[in-house]
Amino acid sequence: MNNKTIGRSGFSSSFGVLAATLGSAVGLGNIWKFPSLTGANGGAGFLLIYLLATLLIGLPVMIAEISMGRAAKANPITTLQRLAPKNSLPWWLIGASGVLAAFLILSFYSEVVAWVFAYVFKAIGGSILSSDRHVTESAFGALISDPLQSLLWQWGVLVFIGGILLMGVTKGIEGITKKLMPVLFLLLLLLCAVSLTLPKVAEGLTFLFRPDFSKITSGVVLTAMGLAFFKLSLGMGTMMTYGSYFRDDQNIPATTFRVMIADLFVSMLAGIAIFPAVFSFGFEPSAGPSLVFITIPAVFSQIPGGQLLMIAFFALASVAATGAMLSMMEVPVVVLHERFGMSRTKATVLTIAILVVLGSTCALTNSTLANFKLFGMNMFDLFDFASSNVLLPLGGILLALFVGWVWGKDNFLQALSNHGALGNGAIAGMVFFLLRYVSPLLILVVMLKGLGLF
Numbered sequence: 212m213n214n215k216t217i218g219r220s221g222f223s224s225s226f227g228v229l230a231a232t233l234g235s236a237v238g239l240g241n242i243w244k245f246p247s248l249t250g251a252n253g254g255a256g257f258l259l260i261y262l263l264a265t266l267l268i269g270l271p272v273m274i275a276e277i278s279m280g281r282a283a284k285a286n287p288i289t290t291l292q293r294l295a296p297k298n299s300l301p302w303w304l305i306g307a308s309g310v311l312a313a314f315l316i317l318s319f320y321s322e323v324v325a326w327v328f329a330y331v332f333k334a335i336g337g338s339i340l341s342s343d344r345h346v347t348e349s350a351f352g353a354l355i356s357d358p359l360q361s362l363l364w365q366w367g368v369l370v371f372i373g374g375i376l377l378m379g380v381t382k383g384i385e386g387i388t389k390k391l392m393p394v395l396f397l398l399l400l401l402l403c404a405v406s407l408t409l410p411k412v413a414e415g416l417t418f419l420f421r422p423d424f425s426k427i428t429s430g431v432v433l434t435a436m437g438l439a440f441f442k443l444s445l446g447m448g449t450m451m452t453y454g455s456y457f458r459d460d461q462n463i464p465a466t467t468f469r470v471m472i473a474d475l476f477v478s479m480l481a482g483i484a485i486f487p488a489v490f491s492f493g494f495e496p497s498a499g500p501s502l503v504f505i506t507i508p509a510v511f512s513q514i515p516g517g518q519l520l521m522i523a524f525f526a527l528a529s530v531a532a533t534g535a536m537l538s539m540m541e542v543p544v545v546v547l548h549e550r551f552g553m554s555r556t557k558a559t560v561l562t563i564a565i566l567v568v569l570g571s572t573c574a575l576t577n578s579t580l581a582n583f584k585l586f587g588m589n590m591f592d593l594f595d596f597a598s599s600n601v602l603l604p605l606g607g608i609l610l611a612l613f614v615g616w617v618w619g620k621d622n623f624l625q626a627l628s629n630h631g632a633l634g635n636g637a638i639a640g641m642v643f644f645l646l647r648y649v650s651p652l653l654i655l656v657v658m659l660k661g662l663g664l665f
């Protein structure tokens with residue numbers, strides 16, 4: 212046994228576990244990915260597929276990851292080595308692929324977080340407070356097409372998140388997310404209330420929720436499944452790592468279910484906040500991920516005290532993004548620390564250094580590297596596609612197969628039990644059935660079809 216994993220710290224309270232896990236799930240995925248993907252891919256039809264993917268694949272995989280992590284109390288690579296029988300397949304490669312996925316996601320994610328951080332300051336300065344779409348559009352364009360600003364904001368974000376990680380799991384991750392998650396909910400509710408008073412509420416909500424099944428193609432189904440993985444931080448060892456910090460008396464299925472519902476709730480609130488505003492101010496609803504940076508300022512400029520609220524909104528989006536980034540960065544950090552014997556400080560610094568290099572290729576996609584493409588995509592889109600639509604689902608299949616066929620039902624049920632009591636056996640049995648038969652097959656079919664492989 213690697214002695215670096217003995218006496219490791221973890222989450223100290225039940226609320227802390229929930230806040231940190233929810234802190235990983237809730238992030239820019241809710242505010243920036245969910246509304247634009249739902250809007251662009253057929254509204255309620257897409258939502259339905261996303262919900263199915265979350266229930267049939269996301270929930271079981273999340274329960275699997277967390278229970279594996281708690282059983283082994285180690286980083287993803289060591290966890291798989293410990294739980295796999297001797298001389299079996301190299302299952303630890305799932306952990307290694309998770310580290311790769313973490314680097315790819317962090318590379319583009321940190322750039323979007325950089326925009327969010329920059330917007331806190333722009334909101335304070337007042338330069339983006341305008342209901343004129345040309346003003347908010349050109350402010351955003353100016354930021355993302357400036358190479359120096361893009362790089363500096365991104366690097367600043369990386370160092371900031373690294374700093375929190377250095378404070379450790381309990382004080383850093385748990386301490387920060389516990390305080391800030393409740394405030395995020397309140398602010399989003401307020402934003403929705405404002406948005407629902409705008410003139411084109413009906414059009415906005417229709418766009419978001421009207422089912423348009425003609426838009427559903429196999430590629431769209433893959434996107435919905437990728438979103439389910441991305442949203443719940445699955446398929447790359449993040450939840451496994453957090454599972455290793457779970458308390459032994461924490462009810463894993465109940466926590467997972469709560470996180471899923473709360474995460475969905477935040478996504479819906481974000482959609483309801485954004486789309487009525489998009490229509491009321493004449494924006495293009497298919498404008499994609501940049502929407503939030505252009506519409507939100509326009510909404511706030513309409514209401515008294517809007518500037519203050521806008522500052523608060525971007526500050527809280529920064530918080531949501533911070534919780535998610537912390538959980539992602541924790542994966543390579545804990546692997547380098549526990550597997551390669553580096554101190555946490557060295558592991559964090561090395562992770563940041565790698566991300567400064569890799570992330571720059573994403574930060575510069577709207578300027579210096581605008582014409583640099585691989586497989587027809589710029590680096591930002593390529594990293595997004597490769598992680599959400601390939602690596603995370605692949606990790607999900609392998610994890611489900613591992614639990615369903617290698618680790619086995621007894622070990623799984625044991626790992627889910629609270630202090631020896633098996634808890635709700637029927638639920639655990641159903642989750643196991645999904646992991647053994649349903650999830651891997653579903654993921655495989657959707658992936659192969661979505662990637663055009665059959």
Ligand code: PFF
Pocket residue numbers: 235236237238239240241316441442443444445447449450535536538539
């Ligand atoms: N779940 C986060 C979001 O929706 O913003 C993103 C994320 C965090 C993905 C952690 C993957 C991960 F491991």
